[in-house]
Ligand SMILES: Nc1ncnc2c1ncn2[C@@H]1O[C@H](COP(=O)(O)OP(=O)(O)O)[C@@H](O)[C@H]1O
């Protein structure tokens with residue numbers, strides 16, 4: 001009877017374990033499958049094309065060049081390898097300033113002919129058209145072949161502008177750097193304070209103080225991040241603006257400070273547990289040699305607890321890298337490569353949260369956001385594997 | 400003159416009266432063994448000699464303990480200095496998470512020694528003193544955790560020797576070790592006697608008989624009998640001692 005019961009429990013455990021693992025794997029597979037379409041998408045917006053005069057010597061344009069041309073940052077074909085001619089930018093809505101509405105036909109059936117006429121008359125034109133109105137390719141016009149979005153565009157691109165027309169820009173460098181920048185600064189702030197807090201709680205505080213402080217700190221870990229974000233917005237942002245005389249206080253620094261505050265409870269509790277689990281006899285061995293309490297903490301207790309302290313740091317970093325709401329609220333969200341902590345930045349999670357709602361399902365923008373999720377996943381994975389390796393290098397104690 | 404002298408020591412953990420009216424003296428360069436059933440206060444008394452019980456909240460001591468004629472519970476005594484003079488070896492090996500070399504050098508460094516050559520010399524002397532040098536001389540930079548349990552315990556003894564204490568307190572130093580390692584530790588105690596005063600707590604009657612000059616039998620917080628080891632084992636004066644030694648209780 002007992003045997004039967006145990007077998008059943010064993011089976012249940014096995015099944016639930018398998019289901020959990022499968023779910024996690026499925027989530028990862030889903031993430032990747034949603035994201036991979038990105039590199040098969042054309043640079044130019046879906047179902048649209050760029051058309052030029054067939055005489056034009058320019059064969060291809062990068063997403064960045066396309067954006068600059070349509071923003072009139074680039075004004076001559078010579079800048080992109082063509083003739084020394086001023087570029088004429090043509091958006092589909094411009095058509096009525098070239099011809100009258102009657103000429104387009106009742107059902108716009110004449111647009112392709114009209115377009116080929118316009119393009120033939122203006123050799124320096126670049127026209128951004130919906131595919132259904134493309135002029136006949138034999139008529140002295142040519143669809144510019146800009147290819148697909150490349151890995152280089154994505155990982156090397158310095159601009160994130162997913163709604164740009166005709167070619168959205170998916171350069172994730174500013175987002176990756178923004179994320180690392182804010183998280184790293186947050187950890188640098190949080191680590192000394194977190195360690196100090198953990199040492200105070202575990203070694204110096206009387207048991208009454210500890211039993212009072214510990215629940216409060218644990219409570220802090222449970223406060224929703226919007227609340228932290230709100231606090232950051234009304235307290236820290238104006239403070240920074242004042243201190244550093246900034247035009248805007250929403251900066252990487254504000255994000256780092258809020259993240260540090262948010263990561264502190266985790267770091268303190270986990271590191272405190274690690275320090276407290278150092279055997280009492282290790283402390284006594286140090287004291288018995290004539291070491292002071294302070295020497296004992298710094299030279300013996302902390303080195304002994306180092307793997308637990310590292311776990312605390314990883315959890316802290318994990319919280320910082322993945323944190324969305326609070327960061328979204330206080331960092332200004334400018335997708336610009338940061339050079340100092342006093343500039344606005346935008347992080348990967350904040351980008352996903354802010355843009356997923358307006359990105360059409362299955363579109364390039366949507367896929368790019370999933371790719372950001374993949375990147376976040378990889379960053380976290382790399383960090384935890386690194387720490388795992390460092391921690392496993394430490395030999396275990398025999399007894 | 401005796402090096403350790405306890406007079407009318409009463410000790411309390413909170414309300415619990417753990418030691419009752421202990422008075423005894425220990426000779427320089429001798430080995431004194433504390434025996435008695437579990438919980439009778441052997442460790443408590445041992446840990447009073449280097450004030451290790453100061454770490455426990457709510458304890459109280461009356462009477463006095465003198466080391467080399469000074470009351471160590473006097474307010475003017477610097478506890479860190481006292482502990483550098485009264486070394487301790489614990490029940491389980493407890494090396495630091497450091498290299499073998501740094502484990503030994505630690506005691507010197509925290510006591511302000513900076514001279515590298517001197518530290519190296521002391522590390523070697525201490526390891527030789529603990530009969531460990533030949534086994535570890537080629538891997539001083541390795542983690543202490545890579546040593547076997549018996550080696551770790553001898554490392555802990557070497558660590559205590561490095562700061563050149565006058566007294567070494569050992570609380571069941573071999574109870575976690577195999578018979579071979581135990582024999583090594585016992586040999587070691589025998590040779591260390593010429594330079595140090597040793598107080599050892601042990602559960603093992605044979606061990607007490609083998610290594611000690613004098614033996615003290617504790618029971619329920621009281622010192623029942625204290626005499627030359629030979630006399631204690633051959634003709635104990637108190638019946639309780641006799642019963643304990645012959646294994647009738649404990
Ligand atoms: N930290 C402590 N707090 C309260 N009581 C203690 C503490 N340490 C030991 N005791 C008690 O004091 C008595 C003596 O303990 P101990 O000296 O460890 O005995 P022994 O070493 O002879 O086995 C035991 O009854 C034990 O329960």
Ligand SMILES: [Mg+2]
Nearest residue numbers: 441442443600
């Ligand atoms: Mg004991």
